[in-house]
Amino acid sequence: MKLGRRHFLQIAGATGTAALVALPGRTPAADGIPVAGEDESSVLVDTTKCIGCRGCEAACAEANKLPDPPSDAEAFATRRNTGPDCFTVVLRAEKPDGSPRFVKRQCMHCVEPACASACPVRALDKLETGPVSYDGSKCMGCRYCMVACPFSVPKYQYASALPVVRKCTFCSSRQAQGKPPACTSVCPSGALTYGTRGRLIAEARGRVYGNPDKYTPHIYGEHEAGGTNWLYITDITFEKLGFEVAVNDNSYPRLVRGALGVPPVVMTLWPPLLMGLWAFSHRDGKGNGKGNGKGGDHG
Amino acid sequence: MASSGAPARPGGSWVQERILLGMTMREYLVSLWTPFNVVCAAILAVGVPLIVYRFAAGLGATTNLSQTQPWGLWIGFDMMTGIALAAGGFTIGAAVEIFNLEEFHAIERPAILTGFLGYLMAVIGLIADLGKPWNMVGIFSNNGTQSVLFEVAWCVACYTTVLFLEFAVPLFEWLGWERFYRPLKKLLLALTVLSVMFSTMHQSALGSLFIIAPHKLHPLWYSGQIFIFFFISAVIAGISMVIVESTISHQIFSDQLEGHHVDIEKVTFGLAKAGAVVMFAYFFLKLQGVIDNHALGLIGVGFYGKWWLLEMLGFVLLPSLMYAWGARYRHITVVRVAAILGVVGIVLNRLNVSLVAYNYNQPVRYWPSWMEIAVSLMLVVVGVLAFRWIVLRMPVLSPMKEQAGSHGGTP
8 A cells, every 4th residue: 555544544535435446556566466555664674684783772862862772781681672761672582502683673663553543633643654653742641552552662651740652753754854764874784774665575585585594484574463664584483582473464453443333333323213212112102101290301 | 510500699598408408507517527428538638639649740650550551440440440330321311211111210310410420530530541631632633533542532522411411401400590401301312312322332432442452452351342242231330330329329318209209129120120131141242252252262261261250150140140030039139239240240341351351461460559549439439429419409319399489590
C-alpha cells in the first residue's frame, strides 16, 4: 500500500466507492513480490555485522537530547529495555559457541501500527514516509498505545506531572530534511542500512538466500505485525535475540475491524428494532393499565 | 450537587423542607452523626486529597503502574467494573419503557440513578487515571476512528448525558420545575432507546479494547468475540445489581416507601428468572469462546486454569442455577445470595480481563498501591452517599410526597 490505511480511508470516504476500485493495491517490489509499505523509509539491521559499539545509542541520545547512555560494563550487565529517556538499546545475546551477538532495539515503526490505530486522539499517527509519529500536545495520556503495541515500545513518563509518551521517532524531522536517522548515520560496521522498505526487503532476501549456511532463514519484520519498517536478519534464532516471537503475522489494527463494525449496525438497527418491540408490547391497549402515575406517557 | 441548582426562596422553608428533610440546620447536622457517616467521612478525608496529590505529583508517585502495566485499578475497577455494574439503568429502562414489563416500574428510577452515579464515578476515576485529562476534548475533534477507545469515549460521553436527562425527571420534579420535567417525561421512551443503543456499543467495546492485545491477555479470557461476552455479562451485572440494590434500599429506606406498596419480592423473582436464563446462556457462550480460541486444554491447568473455573462455575453457573431454583420455589434468600454472587462474578471478570489475566506471562506482576485502593474506595463511597442523599429527597423510590406550600411552583 502506497498510502497509509488511515489516509486511504479518508480518501475513500471523500470520493466514494469508485475511489476504492481506482486506488492501486500493493505494488510489486524490486524482485517482483508485493511488499507492504514499499516506498516507506526503512532500516535493515544485519546483526551479524553489529560489533556492539553502541555508537547508535550515543547518536540517538544526542539527536533527541536524551541523557548519555551508560558505560559498556553497565549496559551489558543486565538486559535493558528502552525507556522514557532512552529510545534505543543495544542488547547482547550469545551464539552457540559463546561469542557475542549484538542487536539494536527501538520502535519497529510498523507499516500498520497498532499504537496509532489505538490512539483515540491521533496523537500517535503514521506518516506516509514511514515513521510512526507522536504529538504530545494532543495526547491525553490514556496509555492505550502501550496496551496495543505488540512490541511494548511506547514508554510513559510516570514521574512527570505533565507526562507524555516517549519512543523512537525514527528521526522524522531529520528524515524530512533528507538526512538519515541519527543512529544509521553513525554505524561504522554496516549493520544498519537505511533505505526504502521494498529495496531493503529485496536486499535482506538476497543476503539470506545468498548465504543459506550463515543466516537464519527469516527476515524479522517482513511479516510480523503486518510488516515493520525495521527489518532484522541474524544467524541465531530470534528467540535467543530476545524478540517477540509470538507476534502475529497479521496487521494488528485489522484485529479489531470486526468489533468496530458493530457500532454502525447497532446505530442503524437498534432504534427501529426497539421501537418495533415497543409497539408490539404496547398493542391492544396493553399499556393503558399503567399505575404509579405514569399513564399517558406515550399514548 | 443538586442543591446548587435549587431556586433561592425567601425564608428558607424550601431548603428546610427539601434539603434538610424538614429539620432545622442544627437538627440535621446532629442527625448526620452516625457510625456509617463517620467511616465514610474518614474515607473521603483520605481519598479526596489523594486526587489532588495525584495531579500535583504525577501517576508514578501515587500508583504502581509501570511500563509493562499501563492500566491498573483505576481502569480495571473504577472504569471496567463501575460501568458494568451501572448497566441496570439501561436493562431496567428497556424492560419498563420498551417491553412494557410494568412490574419493574417501581425499580426503574433507582436503577437509572445507580447507573448515572456509576458512570459519574467511573468518569471521575478515568480523569484521575489520564495523564493529561484536559486533552480528552481531542476525542471530539481528532477523528481517531480506528480506535476502540474512541468508540468507548464517545458512547460514555453520550450515555452519561442520556442518563442525566433520565435522572433529570425526578430531579426537576423535586425542584418543582414542571415546565422541564413534563416534556422530559414524554421523552423517556426516546431516551431509553438511546440508552440501549449506547450501552450495547460501549459495554461491548470495553471488551473489544483487549482484542488488539492477543498475547498479553491469557487465552482463557482472550477472545475475538470478547465484545459479545462483555455485553451479555453487562446485562447480568445490571440484573444482579438491581436485585442487590433494591433489596438494600427497600430495607434502609423503608420509611420512604410508606403508603407506597411495592411487591419487591415479586419484582425480584421476575429479575431472577431473567438472570437465570442470561447467565446460563453466558456460561456456554464463554465455553464456546474458549474452544474457539483453542484453549480448552488450559481449563483447570495451573493457577489461571483454576481461576477461570472459579469464575465460571462459582460466579456464573452456580448463581444461574440458584436464580432458577429460587425463582421456581419462591425462595427469596437464594435469589438474593445469587444476585450477590452474580455481582461479585462480574467484578471478578472485569478485574481478571484487565488486571489478573492481563500480562499473565510477565515476570513482575502489578499490585495496586494503597493510594489507588483509597481513591477507588472513595469513589464508591461518594456514589453511595450521593445515592442516599438523592433518594432521601427526590422522588426516586416513591412518588413525590405532597408538601404544603412547597409543591408545584415553577420558578
